[in-house]
Amino acid sequence: MSEKLNQLKKLLGEVSDIGRAASVLGWDQQVNIPPKGHEARGQQLATLSKIAQEKFITDEVGGLIEDLKSELNGADNDDAAMIRVASRNYDKAKRVPPSFIAEQAVVSSKAFEAWMEARSKSDFSIFQPHLEKVVELVRKYVSFFPPADHPYDTLLDDYEPGMKTADVKAIFDPLRPKQVELIKAITSAKQVKADFLFKKYNEKKLIDFGVDVITKYGYDWSRGRQDKAPHPFETTFSVDDVRITTRFEDDNPTATLFSTMHEAGHALYEQGVNPAYERTPLASGTSLAVHESQSRMWENLVGRSLPFWEHFYPSFKKTFSSQLDGVGVKAFYKAINKVEPSLIRVNADEATYNLHIMLRLELEIAMVEGS
Amino acid sequence: MSEKLNQLKKLLGEVSDIGRAASVLGWDQQVNIPPKGHEARGQQLATLSKIAQEKFITDEVGGLIEDLKSELNGADNDDAAMIRVASRNYDKAKRVPPSFIAEQAVVSSKAFEAWMEARSKSDFSIFQPHLEKVVELVRKYVSFFPPADHPYDTLLDDYEPGMKTADVKAIFDPLRPKQVELIKAITSAKQVKADFLFKKYNEKKLIDFGVDVITKYGYDWSRGRQDKAPHPFETTFSVDDVRITTRFEDDNPTATLFSTMHEAGHALYEQGVNPAYERTPLASGTSLAVHESQSRMWENLVGRSLPFWEHFYPSFKKTFSSQLDGVGVKAFYKAINKVEPSLIRVNADEATYNLHIMLRLELEIAMVEGS
Structure with missing residues (x-):
């Protein structure tokens, strides 16, 4: 087993290295890049993401995961946890063509550049066509997966493994009116x-x-x-x-x-x-x-x-x-x-922040549904 | 031809993207990286360099270059120049195992970290074992190539295509005594x-x-x-x-x-x-x-x-x-x-700079020869 585990760790280590390298490029793009550097950077990120995807979804990686899964079946240790997460990620990644990943990287990079310009000029129309393309690709991404209870489930699962849109709604729906009531009470009191x-x-x-x-x-x-x-x-x-x-x-x-x-x-x-x-x-x-x-x-x-x-x-x-x-x-x-409704989530107070999150969920669901 | 050329450009474009990504990681390592970030960065650079090498020396790339070389034979245009340079680089890269490239990246990264520490502490002994390893790998690199007139030729050719150690010596040897004489004359004059x-x-x-x-x-x-x-x-x-x-x-x-x-x-x-x-x-x-x-x-x-x-x-x-x-x-x-012998090349004046270069060539040749 140890040999297979070492081989899998070696292969996943390389996939991780490429992903981390892409993170460095992304960080640099947000922190340092000169104005005209975005286009080439988008292409570089596309190539790295595509290669990481190709190297992850090989039959060799899949075979090693399967073998190790049955060998480690029921074990309660770090290696078993690693195989569990790798297996989950593999099954999902296998459905997504590397060329799609590359396209998404280029589109995201251009969208980020447009967002920065739109933000500095306070002009949403600069960002809008890019956002539309981003949403279109997100919906295409969903289409690679078997139909879920809700198309947003597929996206949510990437961030909250196993969580369903219905689960989040079950938490947010009863909270929301109380949160609104609370904020109203606070904002109508002496400021x-x-x-x-x-x-x-x-x-x-x-x-x-x-x-x-x-x-x-x-x-x-x-x-x-x-x-x-x-x-x-x-x-x-x-x-x-x-x-x-x-x-x-x-x-x-x-x-x-x-x-x-x-x-x-x-x-x-x-x-x-x-x-x-x-x-x-x-x-x-x-x-x-x-x-x-x-x-x-x-x-x-x-x-x-x-x-x-x-x-x-x-x-x-x-x-x-x-x-x-x-x-x-x-x-x-x-x-x-101080509690006060405002437009920017990351600057929001603790009470209205929750409404930002709830609103954002609704917006994202609406965009995925195309409603 | 256009289809083959496009395919080659696509493949070389990806190799270029990975190389540029590695440059971003290298820049960040020299400009931004926190003190403990070097080890992982070395590993990331190793993986990127190895993959770039693997993707460059495939049979597909080699075949496309060969086909396009004969098709473009004698043409005087940018595509022909690109094929000429690609072919030259391919023939050289083909001799160097990707695992060697990865090892070299790790060793260089560790050496850079040690150099920074040695520099700030003015203590060469911190850097020495790393430099020895770097030189050892350089000599191993030379061993992948057919014997040249001088082992340094193989290294020089990476930077000055086609130039021989003997060519450089033929330029430097007559210049050196005149340069020394000139500097002596200047430094013995009124300062x-x-x-x-x-x-x-x-x-x-x-x-x-x-x-x-x-x-x-x-x-x-x-x-x-x-x-x-x-x-x-x-x-x-x-x-x-x-x-x-x-x-x-x-x-x-x-x-x-x-x-x-x-x-x-x-x-x-x-x-x-x-x-x-x-x-x-x-x-x-x-x-x-x-x-x-x-x-x-x-x-x-x-x-x-x-x-x-x-x-x-x-x-x-x-x-x-x-x-x-x-x-x-x-x-x-x-x-x-003002002309004045000094220890640091990048701070040297125009006259003594030339001696730095001549001395550096001699040191590098001596290290490659192991003399």
């Missing part, structure tokens, strides 16, 4: 003062403060770095290279602060992965929801709590004394927790 | 004053000045960017993404200035490549010597000339008025051209 959060804060000092916070969270800078990008995200190149991005917005210091804490939450999860899982399908989070549980814990349960600010506020206030003149820690704490 | 070049210059202002200079050279920032790295270099991800790095040294402003100009020279060459050559073996410089002719032209013939500084010195002096107090343009011009 907390938060004007001091809509002022210009020095970018470097703000980012330095975020760095100080996540260092205390335990983010390991010898195994990661933070850069600026239009959209905050976390990306993993190895357990020893887990990077995050943050963003800066004029007159919105919390966009930087809570993005940094949120992405650091993802990064702490990834930096904590067992190094023995490196280059295997286990070397990442269990699911997107578990990942978000980590990011939102550090952002909200920790970062928006009173004890947190009782510790950090004195130095924060000292750094931004003119903006926070006369503002005590409790007033600050209330302001950063 | 020019250059103490104002060994002061602290503000890093950001210095880099900004370099940016201004190479913008006027014609470096296109929409198709490139400049970052800081321990060693200055130029790297190409596509004709629309040609990046350079520079470095900053305390008390040595010219290290930054002339590195920037030198690398911009390489970049101007690469940004000027015909976009029609993209993703083919023609999409890069003709040879390393031609490349250096461009970089050194912009660094020396332009950047160390009196007319250049007659244009730029007023603003430079205004920016660094305290360092350059009482220094006129002619004195500055003489100082940046």
